[in-house]
Amino acid sequence: MSSLSAISEELAEIEGQISDIFRTLSNGFQKLEKIKDAGRQSRQLEELTGKMRECKRLIKEFDRELKDLEYRNDPETNKMLNERKQSMVKELNSYVALKKQYASNIDSKRVDLFDGPNDGVGEDNVLLASSMTNQQLVDHGNQMMDETDEAIERSKKVVHETINVGTETAESLKAQTEQMSRIVNELDSIHFSIKKASKLVKEIGRQVATDRCIMAMLFLIVLGVIAIIIVKLVNPHNKDIRDIPGLAPPVQSRKLLWNPN
Incomplete structure (x- = not known):
């Protein structure tokens, strides 16, 4: 960084910020390896992705400053600065590849979580149904229908209560609107009375x-x-x-x- 300071303080400052982000990314990915929960891993990966975006922006800013100083520097200095930029780009690309790898692992874990383990519950239900007599199947069906009817009745009750609440809310809003209208009319009357009184006083x-x-x-x-x-x-x-x-x-x-x- 001292060599860059001799060339441009702006370049040195940008390189310092990029170095800080690279250290944060390195520590972040090391921490990511120790996290087992998929949700926490996803959040950590989002934070690291934000850092990578910031690093990409700084590298572009470094490149713009480099082009502005290119006509002032000798060829050896420009070559050294370009190599420094390429090195930073390469390091950032390595973190991007690492991020893609972790993202793929997290997605595969989520698929396994949603699919769920095959514990044979469906097969047990099939075996249980096949071992029932016709009367047991009818009774079980009637029980399920009763439960469904109860669920429908509860849903109807909830809908009815929701309609009542909506009606009460509408009536309350209507009353408040009428009250506001009366207040506006009273304010108009007061304003007219004030104007009339002012004219009379004059x-x-x-x-x-x-x-x-x-x-x-x-x-x-x-x-x-x-x-x-x-x-x-x-x-x-x-x-x-x-x-x-x-x-x-x-x-x-x-x-x-x-x-x-």
Whole structure:
């Protein structure tokens, strides 16, 4: 790895990751040999297959980096790097072949498990039936029919209970749907009421503002009248202010310019 570090840190890092995966694969297959249960073997093999996929991806990444650096390296360096890549590919292929071998063994065990051992039970049943009398065969047949009828009745009961549960569930869903519909309608009504109340509040606000303006104008008029009254009381002979009814000074009697007498 030190030689690769001198060429490219990226190549050295990729090779280190591939080496770690190879060690994991080696330990995993050694552990796989000690596992006897087919299910556990299958799970272990799936984990190792995932590691092999990751290793394949890293080797491709190593090859891409190698091609990017090919024009910078001398022929001897490129030859050494290609040999390193081929070595990693060969080692990965050996683990792939080992995986196929274990997978084949696990599949054969599963076939044996499903086929089951031939313990002669069928032959015993045939011998037992052949040794029965006709009445025993009829009784045995009637017993089997009774058991079948009981099984059918149990199945009917289960189906009936399932239908009842389904009906109750449908009714519950219908009630919940109606309740949700009522809630939506109530929310719509509340939303409409809120909009209407908001509009009414705005109108009241505008009316209050108008009333305030009118009251302010009346207040100013009253202040003006009061001021005029005060001025008239203080200076009744002020001709700049018009007379206010009831507050005007007494009119002097006009003197006649000629006396008829």
